[in-house]
Amino acid sequence: GNSVTQMEGPVTLSEEAFLTINCTYTATGYPSLFWYVQYPGEGLQLLLKATKADDKGSNKGFEATYRKETTSFHLEKGSVQVSDSAVYFCALSSSTDSWGKLQFGAGTQVVVTP
Amino acid sequence: GAVVSQHPSWVICKSGTSVKIECRSLDFQATTMFWYRQFPKQSLMLMATSNEGSKATYEQGVEKDKFLINHASLTLSTLTVTSAHPEDSSFYICSAKGGWGGTSTDTQYFGPGTRLTVL
Numbered sequence: 001g002n003s004v005t006q007m008e009g010p011v012t013l014s015e016e017a018f019l020t021i022n023c024t025y026t027a028t029g030y031p032s033l034f035w036y037v038q039y040p041g042e043g044l045q046l047l048l049k050a051t052k053a054d055d056k057g058s059n060k061g062f063e064a065t066y067r068k069e070t071t072s073f074h075l076e077k078g079s080v081q082v083s084d085s086a087v088y089f090c091a092l093s094s095s096t097d098s099w100g101k102l103q104f105g106a107g108t109q110v111v112v113t114p
Numbered sequence: 115g116a117v118v119s120q121h122p123s124w125v126i127c128k129s130g131t132s133v134k135i136e137c138r139s140l141d142f143q144a145t146t147m148f149w150y151r152q153f154p155k156q157s158l159m160l161m162a163t164s165n166e167g168s169k170a171t172y173e174q175g176v177e178k179d180k181f182l183i184n185h186a187s188l189t190l191s192t193l194t195v196t197s198a199h200p201e202d203s204s205f206y207i208c209s210a211k212g213g214w215g216g217t218s219t220d221t222q223y224f225g226p227g228t229r230l231t232v233l
Contacts, residue, residue: 036224042226043120043224043227044158044207044224045224046222046223089158099146099163100220100222102160102209104158105157106156
């Protein structure tokens with residue numbers, strides 16, 4: 001079956017540091033890939049997505065590139081802020097599922113200190 | 115745009131009672147809604163998928179008689195936890211996807227979640 005594996009957290013870093021959260025997936029076909037963010041006390045928000053190999057999703061300074069050869073979709077940000085403290089979820093949607101169900105990774109908590 | 119609300123945001127109930135959670139799409143037509151359960155510091159587990167006007171499709175291992183889902187309109191889906199027990203205590207999250215005026219998007223928009231505590 002399909003699965004998503006994320007690096008475990010929490011990840012603690014200082015403001016303006018470089019952030020990378022690793023995400024790898026297992027899926028048949030050509031899934032769409034997503035990063036969602038959950039700020040404290042709020043619901044999940046779509047951060048970025050990519051629907052085919054070599055696509056790069058970007059938003060709010062975050063980027064992730066769909067790498068089919070390594071089945072990865074790592075999230076990066078060059079200079080984090082305290083406001084980026086949140087839980088980040090990698091997810092995929094199988095190309096064979098007509099309803100677009102999402103398979104989530106376990107989530108990675110990121111803590112940015114001033 | 116694309117706002118999904120849930121009500122209530124938290125609820126405490128006694129064991130054996132039933133609890134209804136509402137999920138509404140406020141500014142778009144939600145043709146498909148999803149219900150998830152999230153345990154502390156864990157990922158979201160999909161419970162069921164529902165299309166407006168159709169019966170929900172439950173994931174393996176989810177009791178359909180315990181978690182009743184109704185998607186009666188394009189803006190409202192409800193999850194009723196029947197005869198709740200302490201092990202049903204969890205964070206329940208809905209999401210919706212659909213569109214506006216005949217167009218549709220594949221993006222799921224999530225509600226803020228409902229914290230259920232069963233005593």
